[in-house]
Amino acid sequence: xxxxxxxxxxxxxxxxxxxxxxxxxxxxxxxxxxxxxxxxxxxxxxxxxxxxxxxxxxxxxxxxxxxxxxxxxxxxxxxxxxxxxxxxxxxxxxxxxxxxxxxxxxxxxxxxxxxxxxxxxxxxxxxxxxxxxxxxxxxxxxxxxxxxxxxxxxxxxxxxxxxxxxxxxxxxxxxxxxxxxxxxxxxxxxxxxxxxxxxxxxxxxxxxxxxxxxxxxxxxxxxxxxxxxxxxxxxxxxxxxxxxxxxxxxxxxxxxxxxxxxxxxxxxxxxxxxxxxxxxxxxxxxxxxxxxxx
Amino acid sequence: xxxxxxxxxxxxxxxxxxxxxxxxxxxxxxxxxxxxxxxxxxxxxxxxxxxxxxxxxxxxxxxxxxxxxxxxxxxxxxxxxxxxxxxxxxxxxxxxxxxxxxxxxxxxxxxxxxxxxxxxxxxxxxxxxxxxxxxxxxxxxxxxxxxxxxxxxxxxxxxxxxxxxxxxxxxxxxxxxxxxxxxxxxxxxxxxxxxxxxxxxxxxxxxxxxxxxxxxxxxxxxxxxxxxxxxxxxxxxxxxxxxxxxxxxxxxxxxxxxxxxxxxxxxxxxxxxxxxxxxxxxxxxxxxxxxxxxxxxxxxxxxxxxxxxxxxxxxxxxxxxxxxxxxx
Numbered sequence: 309x310x311x312x313x314x315x316x317x318x319x320x321x322x323x324x325x326x327x328x329x330x331x332x333x334x335x336x337x338x339x340x341x342x343x344x345x346x347x348x349x350x351x352x353x354x355x356x357x358x359x360x361x362x363x364x365x366x367x368x369x370x371x372x373x374x375x376x377x378x379x380x381x382x383x384x385x386x387x388x389x390x391x392x393x394x395x396x397x398x399x400x401x402x403x404x405x406x407x408x409x410x411x412x413x414x415x416x417x418x419x420x421x422x423x424x425x426x427x428x429x430x431x432x433x434x435x436x437x438x439x440x441x442x443x444x445x446x447x448x449x450x451x452x453x454x455x456x457x458x459x460x461x462x463x464x465x466x467x468x469x470x471x472x473x474x475x476x477x478x479x480x481x482x483x484x485x486x487x488x489x490x491x492x493x494x495x496x497x498x499x500x501x502x503x504x505x506x507x508x509x510x511x512x513x514x515x516x517x518x519x520x521x522x523x524x525x526x527x528x529x530x531x532x533x534x535x536x537x538x539x540x541x542x543x544x545x546x547x548x549x550x551x552x553x554x555x556x557x558x559x560x561x562x563x564x565x566x567x568x569x570x571x572x573x574x575x576x577x578x579x580x581x582x583x584x585x586x587x588x589x590x591x592x593x594x595x596x597x598x599x600x601x602x
Numbered sequence: 603x604x605x606x607x608x609x610x611x612x613x614x615x616x617x618x619x620x621x622x623x624x625x626x627x628x629x630x631x632x633x634x635x636x637x638x639x640x641x642x643x644x645x646x647x648x649x650x651x652x653x654x655x656x657x658x659x660x661x662x663x664x665x666x667x668x669x670x671x672x673x674x675x676x677x678x679x680x681x682x683x684x685x686x687x688x689x690x691x692x693x694x695x696x697x698x699x700x701x702x703x704x705x706x707x708x709x710x711x712x713x714x715x716x717x718x719x720x721x722x723x724x725x726x727x728x729x730x731x732x733x734x735x736x737x738x739x740x741x742x743x744x745x746x747x748x749x750x751x752x753x754x755x756x757x758x759x760x761x762x763x764x765x766x767x768x769x770x771x772x773x774x775x776x777x778x779x780x781x782x783x784x785x786x787x788x789x790x791x792x793x794x795x796x797x798x799x800x801x802x803x804x805x806x807x808x809x810x811x812x813x814x815x816x817x818x819x820x821x822x823x824x825x826x827x828x829x830x831x832x833x834x835x836x837x838x839x840x841x842x843x844x845x846x847x848x849x850x851x852x853x854x855x856x857x858x859x860x861x862x863x864x865x866x867x868x869x870x871x872x873x874x875x876x877x878x879x880x881x882x883x884x885x886x887x888x889x890x891x892x893x894x895x896x897x898x899x900x901x902x903x904x905x906x907x908x909x910x911x912x913x914x915x916x917x918x919x920x921x922x923x924x925x926x927x928x929x930x
Contacts, residue, residue: 347718395904402911404717405662409859410907412852417900423893527893531848535729538722546719579737582730589709589723 318447319564325453327560328460329519333533334540334552335464336511342547343484343504346396349411351537352530353418354509358384358516359525360426366433373433373517374455381513388509392502400501415530422527430524438521452521463514464553467507471549480504484547536578539585545595554597559584622772626765636764640836642877643771648829649857649869650778655822656855657864658786659815660798661716665706665724666826666854668731669699671846673827674834675735678747688759692831696824702727703823707816716801728851736842746841749834759835767836774832775870778825783866794818798864826854860906862915871914876902 337351348354361380365371371379391414399410441448471477482490483500491497523529540559544551559581566580588596631639648670656662676698677691686694706727710720736744752758761767785791793814796804805811834840844850861872880899887894910917 341718345718347721395908398908399911402907403863404721405656405855405859405863406907406911408662408664408721409856410904412856413900413903413907415900416903417897420893420896420900424891424897428892535725535848538725542719542722542726546722579730579733582726582733585726586709586730594713 314446315568316565319568320561321444321447321449322453323561323564324557325449325457325560326564327557328457328464329515329556330533330536330540330560331553331556332460332464332511332515332518334537334544334556335467335549336508336515337534337537338541338544338547338549338552339511340505340508341541342549343480344396344400344501346400346407347411348505348508349408349534350391350415350418351508351512352532352534353415353422354384354387354530355512355516355519355533356422356525356527356530357387357418358512359520359523359529360422362517362520363431363433363525366435373435373521374459377459377514377517380517381510384513384516385506385510388506389502391509392505396505397498397501419527419530426527428527430526432524433520435521450522456518456521460515460518463511467511468549468553476503536581539581542585543588543595544597548595548597551595551597555595558596619776623769626768633764636768638878638881640764640768640771642873643768643775644829644833644836645853645857645877646870646873647771647775647778647832648826648854649861649873650775650782651822651825651829652854653858653864653869654778654782654785654825655818657858657868658782658791658798659794659818660864661815661819662721662855663724663819663822664721664848664851664855665726665728666822667846667848667850668706668724668728669703669823669826670830670833670850670854671728671731671735671840671842672699672702673830674840674845675741675747675830676827677831678749678834678840679741682747682750687757688831688835689757692759692828695831696827699827699830700820700824703819704816707819711812711815725848725851728846728848732842732846732848735846742841744842746839746844747834749838749840751838767832771832771836774828779866779870781825786866790814790817795864856903858913860903860913862913865915868913868915875914 333351333355337348340346340348340351358380361383362373362376365376365379366373395410395414396407399407402410435452437451440451442451442454443449471481479490479495480500480503482493482495483497483504487497490500519533536559540552540555543559544553544555562584563577563581567577570577570580625639626636648666652663652666673692673695676695677686677688680686680691680694681688706724710716710723715723735741741747749760752760754760754762786795793804793809796807796809797811797814801811830845833845857872857876858869859872860876861870862868879902880895883898884895887898906913912919
């Protein structure tokens with residue numbers, strides 16, 4: 309096999325782009341997991357809804373997806389708050405498996421609601437600039453992909469800054485670390501949980517429109533991304549925020565670079581990700597990036 | 603008092619079993635109704651297998667489709683390639699799944715990883731198999747495998763009448779429920795429950811936690827795989843999404859939780875309530891609107907989890923206990 313460096317560079321760039329989206333999606337998932345100790349299996353469906361919002365805002369009002377982020381992110385935030393109040397709050401003290409089943413119920417409902425409202429058709433956004441590229445050295449990069457990469461990286465990093473350096477961020481980390489101690493220090497933990505779940509959902513309000521600029525939308529689109537997000541979350545250490553960030557980029561890279569080396573149709577390429585996961589589990593089961601969100 | 607209740611329960615169960623044995627002779631079922639009964643038993647069986655690991659030992663797997671799929675694919679693959687008898691293929695599939703269970707259990711348990719972590723690892727494992735089997739051409743790829751038609755009869759595990767399949771799956775279900783009952787009243791069951799309730803304490807009193815967790819994972823995987831072969835021989839067709847997909851894993855998990863996790867009859871009660879109900883709703887809504895019946899299904903799950911966290915058996919226990927208190 310003659311090794312093609314152009315191909316490799318292209319794979320690396322594409323891997324980083326999709327990886328940045330993975331990072332954003334997984335950050336939301338790992339954030340909810342770290343603070344509420346709940347794994348939200350409806351996360352993929354939240355993403356799917358965000359993508360549909362972006363699609364219909366563009367199809368109906370010709371609102372550019374990069375602008376509709378400013379509308380969809382608050383929308384998803386309030387949607388998250390709504391779901392939390394109605395469904396998550398009553399079962400916060402239930403056994404883990406009940407919480408899992410509840411989020412499965414939400415996921416089944418939302419997916420089929422989308423099937424009913426939007427039909428199973430694959431939909432793509434037809435942006436005027438979707439085929440245009442900028443060149444980086446010799447390599448062309450699609451403009452939507454480039455913007456998506458920049459936005460998702462900066463959002464994830466500012467999210468990290470928010471957790472590290474603001475009062476609210478510190479309260480959230482305190483509640484994640486030790487619920488009782490946080491209550492003793494006068495932190496309103498119920499409110500923290502509400503905010504955290506909503507922020508986790510709001511991450512998808514950013515990721516959805518970004519993804520919709522170069523990825524099709526269909527009612528079942530969430531599942532693939534949820535699966536990848538699971539891998540990223542395990543990889544980064546469950547509940548570890550920075551872990552999810554680097555894990556996302558890493559999985560994006562593994563997937564797209566791995567696809568070069570795997571012969572035949574591209575459908576086998578996700579296997580690289582999962583084999584990578586098994587190797588990590590064998591040798592560093594607490595995740596690549598140390599311990600939990602503490 | 604306790605023995606009185608137990609003997610009464612035993613009578614009830616025996617009566618139920620006799621009724622289920624006689625059912626095909628008492629009424630004439632349409633092929634569709636019989637199919638629903640068989641599928642209900644099939645899911646009761648798989649959920650009961652899950653319950654050994656997820657309910658009694660408290661290790662929630664969300665990748666049981668991997669074991670079912672390995673069973674279905676092993677027997678069908680060797681039947682196609684070398685004409686291996688499906689009954690032997692069933693045992694072979696069971697052993698393959700048991701090895702897989704041992705592998706995945708060892709990966710997770712040796713570092714005392716459990717809870718959500720185990721759940722995620724099992725999902726990932728099942729997903730690996732799903733992607734692999736969808737892409738290997740000699741395993742049929744995404745289009746799946748068709749079980750070749752052989753001469754009808756017990757030896758070939760092929761029957762023209764659904765009633766025979768009904769009896770086979772009824773026998774399998776009876777076996778696994780009996781097995782669960784016996785385990786939960788023996789030393790092994792007490793060990794597993796101790797591990798579920800407090801792993802550190804169990805280790806402290808000298809229970810070899812990892813060994814027992816691995817043992818129950820292996821048993822659960824082995825039995826699940828037998829169900830997979832049954833499914834292949836019953837429907838004559840398997841493909842990655844029905845035999846290995848995450849949808850199957852989720853379905854296996856739903857029934858025990860709705861029925862009552864860790865109880866002997868919980869999984870069967872869950873399946874007997876939800877599966878026919880889902881079919882019924884599909885019958886009413888499915889033809890008119892896509893997705894509507896599953897929306898209702900999702901709502902049912904949400905409502906049960908919020909208002910009856912102990913599942914249906916939990917609900918009955920509550921009612922029973924409340925009544926008891928009033929009498930005193």
